[in-house]
Amino acid sequence: MPGPKDLDPSSSPRALLGAELRHAREKSGLSQEELGARLFVSGSFIGQLESGTRRMQPEYARLLDDVLDTEDFFRRNCTASAKSKYPEHFAQAAEAEGTAREIKEYASMLIPGLLQTPAYARAVCRAYQPTAPDDAIEELVTARMERARMLADPTGPVLWAVVDESALRRSTGGPGVMAEALRHLAHLMRENRVIVQVLPFEAGAHPAMQGCVKLMDFADAPSLVYLEGVGTGRVDDDPATVGRYRFYYELLMVAALSTTKSLSLIEKLAQNYAHGDHP
Structure with missing residues (x-):
């Protein structure tokens, strides 16, 4: 029987990885608290991984593969879910x-960043990184403005x-x-x-x-x-x-x-x- 496929990094990889974690945990018959205890973390921590509000770190990916018997699935896909345009x-x-x-x-x-204008954000980013290339500063400003779109x-x-x-x-x-x-x-x-x-x-x-x-x-x-x-x-x-x-x-x-x-x-x-x- 084929194993789980690699996650597509273009399709909200953290959310997909969380969904796969929930599926694997439930398949193993473990509650969030029970799985957390095996990783020496809280059940709420597992819940945040599953909902995509917390990033999966490599050390937890290795433990999850071992506990849930998912071969190296979480290890392989942890890198994709960790990609970010933010510092x-x-x-x-x-x-x-x-x-x-x-x-x-x-x-x-x-x-606060969510309330900044592009010009203000640019001045802040330049102050943080006075020797950075202009395109690097613009990437930071663009990411900040994308965050602000939620408003x-x-x-x-x-x-x-x-x-x-x-x-x-x-x-x-x-x-x-x-x-x-x-x-x-x-x-x-x-x-x-x-x-x-x-x-x-x-x-x-x-x-x-x-x-x-x-x-x-x-x-x-x-x-x-x-x-x-x-x-x-x-x-x-x-x-x-x-x-x-x-x-x-x-x-x-x-x-x-x-x-x-x-x-x-x-x-x-x-x-x-x-x-x-x-x-």
């Missing part, structure tokens, strides 16, 4: 947000962002770029597509001062938190960890300006930048 440290988070039902994000020093879909995820005031006052790309970026942000808010609150300087110390936090909730998978630093990031599904950062985010929401006051401030700063002033 390695961010790839898993970027792909997970595409299937999220709700996203909550705190940004400390820049406008054009009325059935897409609910996005709630708390943006630090410093991100609005830091002239990224110059006054013209900032004016456009803030007008775009205000437009999304006025169209009721996103919820944005500004965390003002006067809020003082807060629990997310050391980095950015992204919480993602899904319809059919456990919640994730993504923590990011300079050139590094990690996704965590531990319920206690997710719960702790959810509490931190709630504290940020309470300390931030209301959506009405946030919109007024954003539009005022956009006007200042448009007049060539640095607010």
Whole structure:
């Protein structure tokens, strides 16, 4: 009897690999918890592999082949599912947000990627990689804009962002770029597509001062938190960890300006930048 075929990388390989994993697990008579125990991971981790919200790493592919008696199927197809147009440290988070039902994000020093304009994204990417070729920068910008297209879909995820005031006052790309970026942000808010609150300087110390936090909730998978630093990031599904950062985010929401006051401030700063002033 022929074995399973290689997955087609052009057909959402991660989703297909997850479906094959679910089929193999059920064929073996194992629950997600039982299979997770054999891999020394949680049942929710297996669920995220099956739903395609978590990338399958080579070490787990080898274990799955051994436990599920699938010869080398997962090992052969793991590479295809791991291909990504995003930086390695961010790839898993970027792909997970595409299937999220709700996203909550705190940004400390820049406008969140899903809310950026091309010119703003280009300035950010160039700052990260000052010696990179222009075509490499454009690839990053294109990938970021493709992510942002989810906001054009009325059935897409609910996005709630708390943006630090410093991100609005830091002239990224110059006054013209900032004016456009803030007008775009205000437009999304006025169209009721996103919820944005500004965390003002006067809020003082807060629990997310050391980095950015992204919480993602899904319809059919456990919640994730993504923590990011300079050139590094990690996704965590531990319920206690997710719960702790959810509490931190709630504290940020309470300390931030209301959506009405946030919109007024954003539009005022956009006007200042448009007049060539640095607010």
